Amino acid sequence: MPISQKFQTNSQHIELISVAKSIFTYSITDVNEYKEIFSKWLDLNIISTKSFKNNKWTLIDKYNNRRNLVFDIKDSKLNTTLKCFALSIIEQEFSINHIQQVVSSVHEVIEITHGFNIAYLTALEDYIGKHNYAKRNNLANFTIQFFSFTSIDFSEEFKDVCAPFLNSIQRSRELPNYQHILFFDEKMNFFLEEGSLFERKKYFPIVLWWKLTTIIPLRPIEFLTLQRDCVVKKTETFFQITLPRKKQRATLRRDIDITDTLQINKETYELIQEFHDYSSHSAKNNYLFTYDYYKEHKEFFGSESLKETEFLPRRQLDSLLDQFYSNVLIKKYSYSGSEKLTLGDTRHFAFCNMMLQGFNMLSIARIGGHSRLDKQQHYWGHLKYFSESWVYNFAEKHRRLDHLNKTMPDAYFTEDIRRIINSYKLNKSEEFDNALPVDYGYCVDNNYPNNCSGDCRHCLHYRFHPKKENLNEAINWLTDFSQTLSRKIDEQISLLTYISQTVNYDLTSLTYSITDQEELSYTANELNRLLHQKAMIDSKLPNEVKGFKNE
Structure with a gap:
C-alpha cells in the first residue's frame, strides 16, 4: 500500500x-x-x-x-x-x-x-x-x-x-523485435540438431510451444491443457489435432461456431509423438504436459510451493522458457540482448502470419477460437510493423549469406525463393569475365534472356557491382525503387485489410464467397512478392544508407 x-x-x-x-x-x-x-x-x-x-x-x-x-x-x-x-x-x-x-x-x-x-x-x-x-x-x-x-x-x-x-497506447499489443523472433527461430532449429538428449528432453515443451503455437493461435492455457492423445493420424498424409476448447454453437446471428479440431502437418504430428516417447514412463494422467515430467528434468529445486495440478502450471513453463534463454540461447549461442519472448507472443505471430497468407477472417476466427469476427481488429494494426520487420531482417540474412530458415510460413517462402536465397552471393571479389554487363552490375544467368524479369534490381541472377565513380548514382537507383516498393507494400496491406473485412461471410452455414477468397489470396500473394523484392533490393544497399541502417 x-x-x-x-x-x-x-x-x-x-x-x-x-x-x-x-x-x-x-x-x-x-x-x-x-x-x-x-x-x-x-x-x-x-x-x-x-x-x-x-x-x-x-x-x-x-x-x-x-x-x-x-x-x-x-x-x-x-x-x-x-x-x-x-x-x-x-x-x-x-x-x-x-x-x-x-x-x-x-x-x-x-x-x-x-x-x-x-x-x-x-x-x-x-x-x-x-x-x-x-x-x-x-x-x-x-x-x-x-x-x-x-x-x-x-x-x-x-x-x-x-x-x-487496453487504451490507444497499449491496446495493440507490443510485438517483440522481429529480429529477435528470427534469432529465436533459427537457434531453436540449431538446438534440435545440436542439443544433448537430456537438454532435448528437458526443453521439449518449449520446442513444442514454439513449433505449434506459431502456426495455430493457441492461448498459453490451451497449449498447457492439451490432452495426451490430442493428435491422430487419419492417413499417411492427413493428421489432426484436438484443442482444449469448448466446441461452441453460435448463440447470436453475428457469432461463429467455434471448432476444436484442426488439420496439422506431419512434422507437428511427429514432434508430439517424439514427446510421447520421452514422457511415456512418467505419464500419470491424460494431459500432454505434466508437472511430474517437468520435475523429472529439473536440475535444482527451490523453496517453491505448488498446488497439485493435473497439468503443468504456466509459471513452470515460464520458468522453463527462462532457463532456455539462460542455458541455451545465452551460453551456447551468445545471445546478449535484453529482449525475451513471452508465452503469449506466439498467438499474435500466428494471427499475423495467417492474415499475411491470405486466410479470410472467418477461417482465422475458427482456428483462433474467436466467436466474433471483430475480435481480429487489433491484430490488423500489427501487419505493417510485421511486414517492415520481416523485410529488414530477411534482407540482413540475405546480406550475411545465411541459408534460408525453412520453418518460416510457407506463404513467405516458395521453393523457388528458397533456391534463390540459398544460391545468392554478394560478389565483392567475384570475377565477371563471363557475365553480361547490365546497369551497375552484371547478369550471371547462363540462360539469358529466357529468365529475364525485366528489372535487374530484384533478380536472383543480378550482381550489384557498380564502378566507384557511379556508386552514389547506383545507390540512388536502388533506394528509389526500394521506396517505391515501400509505398506499394503499404497500399497492398491496406487492400488486404479491406478485402478481408468485406468478404461475403455466411455465419450460419460457416461459408464465404469463393470469389472473394480468390481475390484475397491473390492480394496476399502479391504482397509477399513485393516483400521479397524489397528484401532482395535492401540486401544490396550498404547499412550506412539512411533509412536502412540497423538502429
Whole structure:
C-alpha cells in the first residue's frame, strides 16, 4: 500500500510517496490491516458505512457527492479481497467516481468469469469485446490492476485476454523485435540438431510451444491443457489435432461456431509423438504436459510451493522458457540482448502470419477460437510493423549469406525463393569475365534472356557491382525503387485489410464467397512478392544508407 515519507533538504521540504509492492494474501494480518484503513476513512467521513462487513459501502467526497460500492460476490474470500482492493484505491485518494468505476468493473469481470474460473476465459474475451471502446479499456485495465493487488490462479491467462483491449497506447499489443523472433527461430532449429538428449528432453515443451503455437493461435492455457492423445493420424498424409476448447454453437446471428479440431502437418504430428516417447514412463494422467515430467528434468529445486495440478502450471513453463534463454540461447549461442519472448507472443505471430497468407477472417476466427469476427481488429494494426520487420531482417540474412530458415510460413517462402536465397552471393571479389554487363552490375544467368524479369534490381541472377565513380548514382537507383516498393507494400496491406473485412461471410452455414477468397489470396500473394523484392533490393544497399541502417 502507499507509504508517505517526508524528507528535508537544505532548500526545501519534499514529500515523497513510495509504493511498497506487496501482494494481498488474505491472511488474518492482511485483512486486519485493511480493516484499520477502513476505520481511518470512516473517521474521516469518506466512508459512511458503519461496518467493514457490510456488502454496500457509501463514499462521500468533500462536495457531499455520494457513490455506492457493492460487494455481493458469493465467494466470501474473493468478496473480502475486492473490499481490500477498494480500500487500497481509496487510500490513494482517487475521486469517488474513479473508485466506483474500478470496483464495479472488477466486480463485473468476477461475475462473468464465475470467480476467475479458467473455463470462462473465452467468455470474458467475448464479453469485453462486445462493449464500446471506453468500457473495454476499463474492464481490461482495472482487472489487470486487481491481479497486481492479489494472487489469483491463472492470472497470466486472464491478463493475456485483457491486454489487447487496453487504451490507444497499449491496446495493440507490443510485438517483440522481429529480429529477435528470427534469432529465436533459427537457434531453436540449431538446438534440435545440436542439443544433448537430456537438454532435448528437458526443453521439449518449449520446442513444442514454439513449433505449434506459431502456426495455430493457441492461448498459453490451451497449449498447457492439451490432452495426451490430442493428435491422430487419419492417413499417411492427413493428421489432426484436438484443442482444449469448448466446441461452441453460435448463440447470436453475428457469432461463429467455434471448432476444436484442426488439420496439422506431419512434422507437428511427429514432434508430439517424439514427446510421447520421452514422457511415456512418467505419464500419470491424460494431459500432454505434466508437472511430474517437468520435475523429472529439473536440475535444482527451490523453496517453491505448488498446488497439485493435473497439468503443468504456466509459471513452470515460464520458468522453463527462462532457463532456455539462460542455458541455451545465452551460453551456447551468445545471445546478449535484453529482449525475451513471452508465452503469449506466439498467438499474435500466428494471427499475423495467417492474415499475411491470405486466410479470410472467418477461417482465422475458427482456428483462433474467436466467436466474433471483430475480435481480429487489433491484430490488423500489427501487419505493417510485421511486414517492415520481416523485410529488414530477411534482407540482413540475405546480406550475411545465411541459408534460408525453412520453418518460416510457407506463404513467405516458395521453393523457388528458397533456391534463390540459398544460391545468392554478394560478389565483392567475384570475377565477371563471363557475365553480361547490365546497369551497375552484371547478369550471371547462363540462360539469358529466357529468365529475364525485366528489372535487374530484384533478380536472383543480378550482381550489384557498380564502378566507384557511379556508386552514389547506383545507390540512388536502388533506394528509389526500394521506396517505391515501400509505398506499394503499404497500399497492398491496406487492400488486404479491406478485402478481408468485406468478404461475403455466411455465419450460419460457416461459408464465404469463393470469389472473394480468390481475390484475397491473390492480394496476399502479391504482397509477399513485393516483400521479397524489397528484401532482395535492401540486401544490396550498404547499412550506412539512411533509412536502412540497423538502429
